[in-house]
Amino acid sequence: MTTGKSADTTSPVTPPSPWEVARLARSSNAFAADLWSQIREAQGNLAVSPVSITLALAMTWGGAKGDTANEMKRVLHFEGTPDEVMDSAGRLLQSWNTSSDVTLLRVANRLFGSRSYTFEKPYLEKTQATFGAPLEAVDFDVEVEATRKSINAWIARQTEDRIQELLPERSLRPGLTKLVLVNAIYFKATWAKPFSEELTAPEPFFVTPTVKKDVPLMRRKGDYRFAEVDGVKVLEILYKDGDMAMMFVLPDAVGGLEAVERNLTSAQWDGWFAALMNETVNVVLPRFEVNPEASLELGEALGAMGMRRAFNPEEADFTGMANPPNPNERLHISKVIHKAFVKLDEQGTEAAAATAVVMVARTGLARPKVPKEFRADHPFLFFLRENSSGMILFMGRVSEPAS
Incomplete structure (x- = not known):
């Protein structure tokens, strides 16, 4: 051997x-x-x-x-x-x-x-x-x-x-x-701009359109790349060195994630990411594991x-x-x-x-006057992405942050 x-x-x-x-x-x-x-x-x-x-x-x-x-x-x-x-x-x-x-x-x-x-x-x-x-x-x-x-x-x-x-x-x-x-x-x-733990508070998260549970929701207002396209909101949060980012894809409809996943292609998420623009955004996002x-x-x-x-x-x-x-x-x-x-x-x-x-x-840029809103209080997708190439290192679905 x-x-x-x-x-x-x-x-x-x-x-x-x-x-x-x-x-x-x-x-x-x-x-x-x-x-x-x-x-x-x-x-x-x-x-x-x-x-x-x-x-x-x-x-x-x-x-x-x-x-x-x-x-x-x-x-x-x-x-x-x-x-x-x-x-x-x-x-x-x-x-x-x-x-x-x-x-x-x-x-x-x-x-x-x-x-x-x-x-x-x-x-x-x-x-x-x-x-x-x-x-x-x-x-x-x-x-x-x-x-x-x-x-x-x-x-x-x-x-x-x-x-x-x-x-x-x-x-x-x-x-x-x-x-x-x-x-x-x-x-x-670590995030380029961390969330303040003092602002995190339990609020309802809609596991389904009719079932909700209180989970810790983080919040932060800041400058992010953001897009509204194809019935989803897309948010990019950079990590400290700027080489990596987490992308969040949130359906507009509380019960809309299944339809988004059913039609998911790499070309589609490339389109989402290409649509991102600099905006001021009110971000509400659950802690999850x-x-x-x-x-x-x-x-x-x-x-x-x-x-x-x-x-x-x-x-x-x-x-x-x-x-x-x-x-x-x-x-x-x-x-x-x-x-x-x-x-x-x-x-x-x-x-x-x-x-x-x-x-x-065998046998064995110009900032809007009114901030955009990204409130992830219902199921969403995430993509941990290497920025220069667009390579997805991790991807997943959060349907119940507290589980």
Whole structure:
């Protein structure tokens, strides 16, 4: 078996060009919109990190071949060859890991591979070089439960304990699981202009048009970018360094979020963001925390999006990752597991996410006189966005802030 041991970070490299970053953002955002259309029927608060899922699947795609690779490329909307995408994505995440002190953005990748299984050396070298993802040899044969706990502990460390138990019990199959590819992302930043806690007070939030609950609503009057378009109000709140922003999309109708989500596309939210103008805005926004107990299993959604062969033991081709002589020992994806955490308050935002891909062998300007109003007292969407590229790092729905 070939293994690698090193730190999760790599030597500083030249960041990707604006053109490369824009290409990655287009791919990730288009994938995010497609994925949201598959998972949006889940009830209650919901959050995902499209970037985390994209990076985990990009590492997996790097070991795919033939029709399996082609399907994954289409679903992920990748532009370019695997080497081009992996190189630019790897350099982007390394540039994030050297971000400023006022905004903490950290991304870590790791491969956990079975000690009793042989992986292709070129694949391991490529994922190590581009994603800073070493292969850690583990026991999936006898000590599978201890290994699951160890992987979960690594994820918790990378996300400041915000992502717990990403891999649930019995998610790994003794003797059949051969590889788990993991991405973890952590973000923490303060607002450029924080809210005053003294102004936060409990007020009604309409969970539905007929059901309301008192929740802490923050308030602030200030200069923001704001738009009213397509039956929604859009608000951008910058973080301190100006590189990142949280975008809020609030339907005009109290019960209008379902219709907004049903028609959501990456082109539509690009239009929303392009419509933003400098305004004086009275902002009323709830404190909220999206912290699901259970992980999302994305296999069915990805299959519905067109990524079917990767999950099919008879058709999957990951021979670039591992190519055992016995076809019954070849890999396919068993599960894609994801969990995201987002907390927003008067000071700023903390967000974390992790994604695991489990591989098994076959048998196993001019200011208005009257301020604009942005009163988020009913369900809304949020998008944590990198400003220069427009890439969505986190997105989600708040339907009940107090839950």
